[in-house]
Amino acid sequence: MELNTIKPGAGSKKPRRRVGRGIGSGLGKTAGRGHKGQKSRAGGYHKVGFEGGQMPLQRRLPKRGFKSHNLKFNGEISLTALELLGQDEVDLLMLKAAGLVAELVRNVKVIKSGAITRKVVLKGIGATAGAKAAIEAAGGSLA
Template sequence: MELNSIQPAAGAKHVARRVGRGIGSGLGKTAGRGHKGQKSRSGGYHKVGFEGGQMPLQRRLPKRGFKSHLLKYNAEVTLTALARLDAAEIDVLALKQAGLIDAMAKVVKVVKSGEIGRAVKLSGITATAGAKAAIEAAGGSVA
């Protein structure tokens, strides 16, 4: 094989469509643009969401809700996930190393989902009222 003998695969290349080159081409006269209207004219198009001057949908609907940009720094851990950890003392760093929370997380809260059967000591981590009661019932503590 030589460099000058390499050819593209069959069907990989297509002949460019030449519009506006007479009736015989099948794309003469209006060149596939139909008759009249904004889309038929040169330079005539519009931005995404434009509805011909009518108030666009994204502006007709009411603004609703709010998502705090600080949420990416918050994380939550279940009691089931804590029970799977082998550490007796658990802090934010231990949870990050175990892969239970995101690396960007700064505030961690334990939620009451599942059960915990052994004593764990949480430091630098908050817990919901139900989760705190479950941890303390198992002999652990929340600092």
């Protein structure tokens, strides 16, 4: 095989369709656009979601819900993950280094999921009421 003999696979390349080039092409006269109307004309089309003047679906349906853009800066960690981390003092940088929270995260909260038996001191990390009770019951604290 030589570089000058390389060709694409059979059937992988199709010639582009040339419209409006006479009867013999099969796409002469109206060039596959049908007769008259907005879609047959050059430059004539409509906006995405336009329904011919009828009230569009996205305006007929009620607005609902809200998603804060700040959610990406919040993270959470379970009691089980704290237990497996195996550290006596835990802070945000340690959690990022261990890969338990994303690099973007600024605020971390411990949630009561699982159990904890070891003493852990949290620095600059929040906790839910249930998680705080579980940490303090194990001899830990929140700084």
